[in-house]
Amino acid sequence: MQETVFACNMNAISPEQRPAHQQLAEQLFTSKRAVYEISNGYRFEFSAELLIPLAQFVSLEHLCCPFFDFAIQVNANSDTLSLQLTGTEGVKAFIRAEFGELLN
Numbered sequence: 445m446q447e448t449v450f451a452c453n454m455n456a457i458s459p460e461q462r463p464a465h466q467q468l469a470e471q472l473f474t475s476k477r478a479v480y481e482i483s484n485g486y487r488f489e490f491s492a493e494l495l496i497p498l499a500q501f502v503s504l505e506h507l508c509c510p511f512f513d514f515a516i517q518v519n520a521n522s523d524t525l526s527l528q529l530t531g532t533e534g535v536k537a538f539i540r541a542e543f544g545e546l547l548n
Contacts, residue, residue: 449511450538456507465504472501473546477524485513485530486539486547492523502527511535 457465478489490498495518502514512535515528529539540547 450534452508452542453510454508457504461504465501468497468501469505469546472497473543476546479547481536482528482530484532485528485536488527488529489524490527492518492525495525498525498527 472490472494473488475494476488476490480487480489495516498516502516506512506514511531513528513530515530517526517528519525531538
């Protein structure tokens, strides 16, 4: 089994897009409703009205961090949606190191 390398490709997001992406990440994660630690990562809950901004965040984040698995779930009869940010062994430690301040 090949070991996953946790290294972001900082050139995957253009210099023009980077400030907007960072601002979007801060907006999303400061407005999260809850964070749950799961076996292979984290699950974040958001207001359902944030679906499009969340999808925009994932589309860019996937470019620079292709080792993440992303899953957006829209919950039936609810105003809540969730994002699961997961991956192979070691990804949870990477998430804590890179997004630690956003986990609180």
